[in-house]
Structures are given as structure tokens and as C-alpha cells.
Amino acid sequence: MLFALVGLFLLPIAAAAPVGSAAVPRATTSGAPSVTAVVTVEGQPTASATGVASAVSVSLTGPLHVLYTWQASGAAPTAPVTITTARLQLYVFGAALNSVEIDITNPQPAINGTIAMVADFTYAHYVIGGVYQMEATLIAAGGVTVFTEWFYLHLTTPYDLNAATVVAGVLIVWEAYTIAELGSVRAVLRNREPARPRSSAPKEPEK
Amino acid sequence: MGDGTKGAGSGGIAGLFVVFLGQQAGALSLSSLGPSLEYLVIGIGAGAVVGGLLGRALGRRARKKADERTAETTPESPGSAAD
Numbered sequence: 362m363l364f365a366l367v368g369l370f371l372l373p374i375a376a377a378a379p380v381g382s383a384a385v386p387r388a389t390t391s392g393a394p395s396v397t398a399v400v401t402v403e404g405q406p407t408a409s410a411t412g413v414a415s416a417v418s419v420s421l422t423g424p425l426h427v428l429y430t431w432q433a434s435g436a437a438p439t440a441p442v443t444i445t446t447a448r449l450q451l452y453v454f455g456a457a458l459n460s461v462e463i464d465i466t467n468p469q470p471a472i473n474g475t476i477a478m479v480a481d482f483t484y485a486h487y488v489i490g491g492v493y494q495m496e497a498t499l500i501a502a503g504g505v506t507v508f509t510e511w512f513y514l515h516l517t518t519p520y521d522l523n524a525a526t527v528v529a530g531v532l533i534v535w536e537a538y539t540i541a542e543l544g545s546v547r548a549v550l551r552n553r554e555p556a557r558p559r560s561s562a563p564k565e566p567e568k
Numbered sequence: 569m570g571d572g573t574k575g576a577g578s579g580g581i582a583g584l585f586v587v588f589l590g591q592q593a594g595a596l597s598l599s600s601l602g603p604s605l606e607y608l609v610i611g612i613g614a615g616a617v618v619g620g621l622l623g624r625a626l627g628r629r630a631r632k633k634a635d636e637r638t639a640e641t642t643p644e645s646p647g648s649a650a651d
Binding site: 413416452453454455456490491492493494513515517521523525526529530532533536537539540541543544545546548549550553 | 571574575578579581582585586588589591592593594595596597598599600601602604619622623626627629630631633634637638
């Protein structure tokens with residue numbers, strides 16, 4: 362049962378790519394246009410959220426407002442960049458569990474710009490509380506990823522309670538009770554009693 | 569199945585769910601595959617060891633008490649009483 366439980370969680374992610382541990386913004390393709398960006402979630406900058414302890418804390422009671430403020434960088438004169446897509450991904454066990462994407466309508470080459478995104482995870486608020494690693498990405502024309510940032514997000518629910526915590530708590534208490542019951546004298550004596558026959562008296566054959 | 573084995577099984581499952589509870593409470597993150605597996609293995613292993621030891625100790629104590637209680641309630645045989 363234990364292996365089945367672990368397998369249940371690991372099965373969908375067997376083919377997933379590993380997640381980068383660094384939360385440092387980086388341009389991913391050499392020769393591609395270079396972009397630096399500041400990403401904020403509910404007004405809080407994500408650049409310093411490089412670990413679980415420094416995760417950006419936001420409430421899961423409503424949709425998240427994410428803002429990308431980007432600027433083309435590189436040797437002067439700076440070449441304009443055509444940003445076509447902004448993406449935000451939530452990772453669990455190394456796999457992108459949820460992806461929110463905005464395709465810019467009629468994208469134009471520019472030196473800088475801002476992209477506002479609304480990421481709604483409230484539909485899964487029964488199970489999705491806690492700290493998650495996020496990936497914010499900007500994609501330029503031609504599908505080239507020009508900016509990537511990894512950061513940690515603490516999605517909070519009231520009192521950190523949701524269905525998943527309640528189920529986990531109940532199961533922990535149940536297993537602790539199972540261990541405690543091993544010390545019950547009454548249970549030991551009950552197990553030592555000889556098995557009783559199910560029927561009290563055999564039926565007499567009818568004449 | 570022995571008390572130690574039963575305790576180890578229950579402790580392992582409890583350890584697994586302690587890890588999930590810690591993630592939900594914001595104490596640790598299960599986003600990256602490698603660290604997540606480490607957390608799960610450590611949780612299951614530590615839970616199994618603690619549960620196994622507890623189960624074994626509690627089971628032994630309960631059996632000892634049950635033996636004592638059985639000896640107290642069992643009547644002495646008539647032959648031995650006559651002597």
C-alpha cells in the first residue's frame with residue numbers, strides 16, 4: 362500500500378524535466394535578444410524569493426496579479442525586442458502542474474514594456490496550499506525564451522487549513538492510534554481467545 | 569505479523585503524511601523532484617523506524633501485562649491445593 366501511494370504521486374512525473382534550483386534571471390539562448398525583467402506578484406518583487414524561507418507570501422482567496430516589467434538589454438544601441446508571450450508555471454515534483462500564459466495581441470518591437478497577468482489558482486485551493494517553486498518566462502517572436510526567473514511562492518489559506526491538510530492530519534492520527542493500540546492489553550487478550558464457532562448449534566436433519 | 573512490523577508500516581505512512589502536512593504548512597517545498605524524494609524517503613524511513621520501535625516496545629509490554637493478568641485469573645488445580 363505504501364509503495365502504491367508513492368507510485369501514485371510519482372507516476373505522472375516520471376518523464377518530467379528536472380527543475381533548476383537557481384532563482385537567478387537568465388537569458389536562455391545565446392545570440393537571442395537579451396531582456397531583463399522585474400516580476401511582482403501582488404506588488405511584491407520575486408527576485409529575492411530564492412528559497413522556501415524567503416518565499417513571497419500571497420493569499421489564495423483570490424486570483425494572483427502578476428506584473429512583468431521588462432527592458433531590452435545588451436550593448437548599445439539596444440535592439441528592440443518583440444515579446445509575444447508571458448508565462449507563469451507552478452511546479453510540483455519537478456513537473457509543471459499548472460501553466461498560465463498570456464499571448465500579446467498584435468505584438469510590436471519595443472525597448473521596454475509591462476505585461477499584466479491574472480493567475481487564478483483558487484479552483485484548486487482545497488489541495489494547493491503551501492510553498493511552490495514558480496517559473497516566470499518571457500517569450501519573444503520566433504518562440505525564443507528571452508527571460509526566465511525561478512522563485513518561491515507561499516500560497517496561504519486561512520489558518521493553513523484545506524482539505525489536504527485535514528486528510529493528512531486525520532491519517533497521521535489514525536496511524537498513531539494504530540501504533541498505540543499495539544500496547545493495549547485488552548487487544549492482546551482478545552487475540553488469545555480461541556475462535557468461536559459461528560453457528561451456536563448444528564441443525565438436526567429433518568425426517 | 570509482529571508488533572514491530574505493524575508499527576513500522578503505520579509509522580511509515582504517518583511519516584509520509586507528515587511530509588505532505590509540512591509542505592501544506594509552508595515548512596518545505598515539494599516542487600523539485602530530487603529534494604522531494606529526499607524528504608519523502610526521510611519521512612517514511614524515520615516514521616518506520618520510530619513506529620517499529622514503539623510498536624515493538626508497546627507490544628512486548630502489553631503481552632507481559634496480559635500474561636500477568638492471565639496468571640492472576642487462572643484458578644489453581646485441585647490436586648495442587650490438596651498438597
